[in-house]
Amino acid sequence: xxxxxxxxxxxxxxxxxxxxxxxxxxxxxxxxxxxxxxxxxxxxxxxxxxxxxxxxxxxxxxxxxxxxxxxxxxxxxxxxxxxxxxxxxxxxxxxxxxxxx
Numbered sequence: 001x002x003x004x005x006x007x008x009x010x011x012x013x014x015x016x017x018x019x020x021x022x023x024x025x026x027x028x029x030x031x032x033x034x035x036x037x038x039x040x041x042x043x044x045x046x047x048x049x050x051x052x053x054x055x056x057x058x059x060x061x062x063x064x065x066x067x068x069x070x071x072x073x074x075x076x077x078x079x080x081x082x083x084x085x086x087x088x089x090x091x092x093x094x095x096x097x098x099x100x101x
Contacts, residue, residue: 001041008034012072032084035068044096059096065089 010026017023044059071084
C-alpha cells in the first residue's frame with residue numbers, strides 16, 4: 001500500500017486580502033508553505049502445514065515521512081531571508097511474529 005500527498009497551506013491570511021480579491025478564501029500569501037506526506041507499507045504472510053504442525057510467519061514494514069513548511073511571521077524576524085521553518089519526520093517500523101503449533 002502506498003500514499004503520497006502534497007499541499008499548500010492557506011493559514012493566516014488577512015480578511016482584507018480576500019475582500020480585495022488579492023487571494024481567494026483558500027488562497028495563500030506564500031505558496032511555499034505547506035508540506036508533503038507519504039506512507040508505504042508491505043506485509044508478508046506464509047504458512048505451512050506438514051501434517052504434524054502448522055507454521056505461520058507474518059512480517060510487516062512501514063515507512064512514513066512528513067515535511068511541513070510553516071511561516072507564521074513571514075519576514076518579521078528576518079527581513080532578508082524570511083522566517084519560514086521546516087518540521088521533518090521520518091519513521092521506519094518493522095515487526096512480525098512466527099508461530100508453530
